[in-house]
Amino acid sequence: MLLLGASGAGKSTLLQALAGVLGGEDEGDSTGELLVDGTRPDRSRGRVGLVLQDPDSQVILARVCDDVAFGCENLGVPREEIWRRVRESLDAVGLDLPLEFPTALLSGGQKQRLALAGVLAMRPGLLLLDEPTANLDPSGVGEVRDAVGRVIEDRDSTFIVIEHRVETWIDLVDRVIVLEAGAGIVADGSPREVLAGEGKRLAASGVWVPRYPPSVPARTSTPGSMLLQIHELAIARPGGQVIQDHLDVRIAAGTALAVTGPNGSGKSTLGLTLGGLIPPASGTVDASGLAKGLGSDPLRWKSRELVSRIGSVFQDPEHQFLAATVRDELAVGPRVLKLAGSEIDARVDELAQRLRLTELLAVNPFTLSGGEKRRLSVATALITRPPLLIMDEPTFGQDSRTWSELVALFAELLDAGDALVAITHDAAFVDAIADSELTLSAGAEAVRR
């Protein structure tokens, strides 16, 4: 069964309630009754298995086999039976690794399959997946989807998945339920019926429905002056080995460059190097087109000089948040530039309006939803009006509404003569925005099997 709905409709809360991990009386109010197999879910642990979104916080132990065995141990399964189940579950999800393989070396897709194996070993009658592929690159999404497909094929358990990309799961489910905040269940039926009846409305609320792709704006910009260029550049993580060398890139005003390639190929490292945040392994970044009186190497610019020249948006928005409210968060950059109070307020209000953050100005950034956090982190970079914006996975895990708002905003910036560098796995985003694409090949350091 596929559970759909706009963000904030209560999908994750419902799933956690089904899994019995919603917390006690003191953590919120509950009314009504929820029974799994005739008992309350927190009394029947093990009957329900839950896989969450973030791969990193689901790995529990250091070795692959121990991690799979963890649930069985807690349920008091006898030792011989545990090992039988461990092998069987690893087979089922297609994780062909030595039993004692360190979990720290797994890729995101492998970690999610490991979490699935750990849940399967508990032999649950109900399998719950909460956006299990939202943090994965396309190959990881395929791995996890196929593993789930194999698992539900040879078992007679119930399976419920939350996902805002309908396409990923539609072939595996035989029922779709649509939730709406305040209205409860608004549609319930076969995938075909529900998508025919609700498809358009779902697409408008941010769900990715195959027949209703988000609109893409027309681009009119023409390349302007050269802002930044690198020649024969080699990049490395600080203290690490060279990941890529002989890189040549030229970024002109009004153009967008997409940097693509598999995990571990150094895309994020290139972004940080171009943004003047980490030193290259060899060669220099020539940003004389952005310097406005400073030297040509952005690494030597002061932090406050950087914000009005190059804006960097990190993959995890939480790393960039500094203030206790959205309004203060947006004002950090303008204050560094010592703008007048009225000018700061004007910029904050304008950008908040543009990115649907006006209602949230008094809220703590850490409590925002994933889409809101992304829009805020893009806004914090834009508010100091840098001519070059470097973004790491700007559309990762976003619903279609946020996606099309971001694309429209970026197209506008490009038409106004700004330049963009986007590190991305999102093919639709590359099609919509990019003037050129740099594809990095897997680096020597990448640990993937």
Add this chain to the structure above:
Amino acid sequence: MTSILTPARGGQPIFRVNPVAKLATTLIVGVALLLSLDWVSAVVALGCELVLLFWAGVSARRFGIRALPILVAAVLAGVTIALYGRASGATHFAFLFARVTDGSLDLAAATALRILAIGLPALVLFLTVDPTDLADGLGQVLHLPARFVIGALAALRLTGLFLDDWRSLELARRARGTADRGRVRRFAGQAFALLVLSIRRGSKLATAMEARGFGASTHRTWARESRFGWPETLLVLIGLTVAAAAITAAILAGTWRFLGGQ
């Protein structure tokens, strides 16, 4: 990224000994050497240990790197005590408050050798401990509560992510324009941000563990048996022998001083 939980592995028998026995052995030798402060017991213990460490199974290079801090600590402690330790006997050298005497030299040698004699075997035994095996042992051999042992083990895994988070936070502050502020303020702000991130990660991990039945009232089983058999008993006996030899030698030589007394 490798975490501190990446299994410690090697072919030598020492890697297969139950960590609980290693813990016990280290404690036995350590306590025995702390009972007296003299150089004879330290030399005897260190001598026995060096012979044993020779085939313990840690590569010389790895051992050298890890042992360096202990060597430095031993030398520093020795020099400090030689200069400022309790003076007695003939004076060899004096300058301001520093007085090098027979007594202080004696004490210095005893302290430096003692640090080595306690530190080096502890180092070798713990270099060959896999935290997961230690948790298994604490839970099954010593019957410590599983909730505590496994909880600590899972939390330990998160420390590997701290370093990555810290670096990202640092770069993010430069990108946001606030990295020119004073070092102390920046550090404090960044430490607070790391704390917030860690708590969020921890609570997510707790949910994942709870969803897999952790903390349920059912009796917990262990996938891997943690044995305390002959190799473990042998290691503890070796520890007892080394401790006994050191104490006996000191008493026979007449240098035994209980807790540093005369």
